[in-house]
Amino acid sequence: MATQTALTLCTQSNGREAEPKHFVCGSLDKLFTLTLDMFFIVGFDGYFKQLNSICEKTLGYTTEEFLSQRWIELIHPEDQPAMLERLQELTTEARTVQFENRYRCQDGSYKWLLWNVAACQDEQLIYAVARDNTECRRAEAAQRESEEHFRLLVEGVKDYAIIMLNPAGRIVSWNTGAERIQQYQASEILGKHISCFYTEKDIELGRPLHGLEIAALQGRFEDEGWRIRKDGSKFWANVVITALRDEDGRLSGFVRVTRDITERKLAEQELQQAHDELEKRVAQRTAELTRTNELLKQEIAEHERTEAALRQSKARLKQQAQQLEAEKQHATSLLGKLQRTQAQLIHTEKMTTLGQVISGIAHEINNPVGFIYGNLDYASCYINDLMRLVELYFQHYPQPAPAIEAELDAIDLNFLMADMPKLLSSMKVGATRLRQLVLSLQNFLRTEQTEMKPVDLHEGLDSTLMILRHRLKASEEYPEITVNKEYGTLPFVECFAGQMNQVFMHLITNAIDVLQASVEPGKPNYQITITTGVQDMKAALLEGKTPEKIPHAVIRISDNGPGMSEDISCRLFEPFFTTKPPGKGTGLGLSISYQIVVDHHGGQLTCVSEPGKGAEFVIYLPVRQVALSASLSQCA
Incomplete structure (x- = not known):
């Protein structure tokens, strides 16, 4: 019966035995019932002959339901041709074949099963072991979807250059932000070493490899410095390198995130320069006050020496000694006032510098706005007077000269006289809103506040x-x-x-x-x-x-x-x-x-x-x- 193949059992039904036979006995029967995999015995007629209890638990059919239908009927239609092709190999040589397909459950759903199948020609039987691989399939699909979402997210970032490096430091991925900041297209940069972004001095100092080594040892490395674009221009960059490792802990590569902070760096330098200038001016003022203080101390010391000399003739010079004591107290008072003045000058200097920007803007805008707003009422009065004068002319001279009448038609005097008050009113509303906006900006930009206030x-x-x-x-x-x-x-x-x-x-x-x-x-x-x-x-x-x-x-x-x-x-x-x-x-x-x-x-x-x-x-x-x-x- 060698011609009655696995292909025959899946495509024809030659009748069934009245009662199923038990093909496993003895010690093998225990293995058949205790295994956690599904175990099937199928006849060459295509019907199940015997199965273990795991089949019922996994697929939902009872044993009677399994024995009443052919194996091929429960396979997903799209997977049947591939299964038949694999089973055909059982007719050519004695071997075990493996394949995976979708198997219909009792509730109509499908599960992915991984099969190991062998045929016994003498017994006219096929032995099959199946394992439920559905969750693995779902996990693989979820992982692919997650990786695709992450790829789309990284590619969509424009303000950060996010690139992937292999363990040797060569570029393997390139996002939109990297193209914008570094100016390279992906086709130009993939496969190149990360050192192409560094200056020659940094390369000589070994900084590209140094950053990768620290990231590999500590998991993360952050640095700031000058970097090179494609056109050779420099920009100040904030760079974060994170090491990637596989499940076994082996280094699989790096993620490098670069941000262009040139504008912030230049602003910090300008701020530092302004701070240094302020410190210099404060130091000059302090030096001047210190010199004055020293002069006062010298005067006090001189007065004290004079007082000591005058004490020798206390009886004769008591009045002079009292006068010197008064001068001493006066000098001490002056010293305290100078010290307080010094502290106040330092504080005033700092506050003046901090308030210059906002007060300057408010002053420059308020002056022209106040001029416009203050003159709108006068302009309205003048125009109303002129309009009344025009009405008097029409009352006393109803028939103007042809040239005047032509000009009146050209300028549409009636519309002009009706619209002029509206125009002035809208200008006044606009000037009022501009004044309110300046006040709102002054209230909003309270950046000088260094401590909490009500x-x-x-x-x-x-x-x-x-x-x-x-x-x-x-x-x-x-x-x-x-x-x-x-x-x-x-x-x-x-x-x-x-x-x-x-x-x-x-x-x-x-x-x-x-x-x-x-x-x-x-x-x-x-x-x-x-x-x-x-x-x-x-x-x-x-x-x-x-x-x-x-x-x-x-x-x-x-x-x-x-x-x-x-x-x-x-x-x-x-x-x-x-x-x-x-x-x-x-x-x-x-x-x-x-x-x-x-x-x-x-x-x-x-x-x-x-x-x-x-x-x-x-x-x-x-x-x-x-x-x-x-x-x-x-x-x-």
């Missing part, structure tokens, strides 16, 4: 809204966004005003971006709501003590946009995480805001959102920064 948070919110007014107005592309200000009663809050204004700017700008990105035809309105108030929040104190309630200022900034899922809202404050399209956002705004509120002010910043219900950001700030520390001291 601040009116409503003033910071209003200044931020004034600066963003142009984005709230309707345009050809976007509808108007309405801002609802539901301000409660807020006390002055101790904080860094400039930093908190940055937080307000980030949150309101994000709300505007979300609403403008979700414009839908027919949607009636787009709104941002700002609510403020005070709430007592519990603060945990020392162990064993009752928590005390601390007053907090609460600022809620919400929108009626599309909202977001919980997975996204949980990651909002991670650095570099953004839901905006590539090039539209860096993913740093909310991370910086979180650091300002939580780390700098001891507050809280949370986000509450659901799909279709908008988003709400809530800021909790302690009204007094010393409240918690004072409570701890009392408990102690």
Whole structure:
């Protein structure tokens, strides 16, 4: 029966025996029932003859259901040709074949099975062992999908050069940010050594290999220095190298992230230069005061020597001694005044330098705005007088000369006289808004604050809204966004005003971006709501003590946009995480805001959102920064 092959058993049914036979006996029967793999015995007629209990548990069929159908009927139709091809090999030689296919379960789903099959021609039987490989398949697919997502994420980053290196330091991947910063195309740079980005001096000092060696030993290496672009130009770079290792701990390569910080470096150098100049001027002033102080000390010493000499004739010169004592006290007073003046001059010098930029801008804008605003009323009066004069001319000279009448038609005098007051009124409104904008900028740019001070948070919110007014107005592309200000009663809050204004700017700008990105035809309105108030929040104190309630200022900034899922809202404050399209956002705004509120002010910043219900950001700030520390001291 050598011609009755595995191909025959899968394509024909030659009848079945009335009762299944048990083909395994003795000690092999225990192995048959105890193995964790599925074990099948199939006749050359294509029907199952015997199977173990793992088959029922894995595929869901009962033994009777297995024995009532042919093996080939449960294989996925797309996998049957490949299976038949592998089984055909059993007819040519005595061997074991392996293959993988999808097998239908009792509930209609399919599982991936890995088969080991051998045939016994004498017994007209096929012995098959199968292992469930479904989870491995799913894990492989998930890993491929994760790797593809990571590749797309890296390729989409434009502000950072993210490249992969092999263990020898040669480039194996190149993203969009690398093309923008380094100017190389991927085809030009792949396979080259990382040292091509370093200056000749750095290469001579061995710095490219030094960074890789440290990253390999410590896992990470960070450095800053000059780097070379394709055109030979230099830029100041921040470089982070991270070592990659496989499951066995062997070094498989490196990830190198480069950021162009040339502008920041130049700004730091300019700031350092200004600081050095200020220190130099302070040192000069201090030297002058020191010389004056020395002269005063010398005078005092001279007076003391004179007093000692005059004591020898105390009876005769008592009056002179009293006078010298008065002079001594006067000189000491002068010395104290000079020392206080010295400290005040140093402080005034620093404060003057810090306030120059903001005061200069405000002064330069306020002067022309004040001139325009102050003359608009006079211009309005003059024009009204001229318009009344023109009306008197028409009353007394109703028939002007032809040349005048032609000119009147050309300039459309009626329209001009009706529109001129409106024009002046709009100019006055514009000048008023410009003055308000200058005031808002002065309130917003409080960068000189070096310590926390009581601040009116409503003033910071209003200044931020004034600066963003142009984005709230309707345009050809976007509808108007309405801002609802539901301000409660807020006390002055101790904080860094400039930093908190940055937080307000980030949150309101994000709300505007979300609403403008979700414009839908027919949607009636787009709104941002700002609510403020005070709430007592519990603060945990020392162990064993009752928590005390601390007053907090609460600022809620919400929108009626599309909202977001919980997975996204949980990651909002991670650095570099953004839901905006590539090039539209860096993913740093909310991370910086979180650091300002939580780390700098001891507050809280949370986000509450659901799909279709908008988003709400809530800021909790302690009204007094010393409240918690004072409570701890009392408990102690």
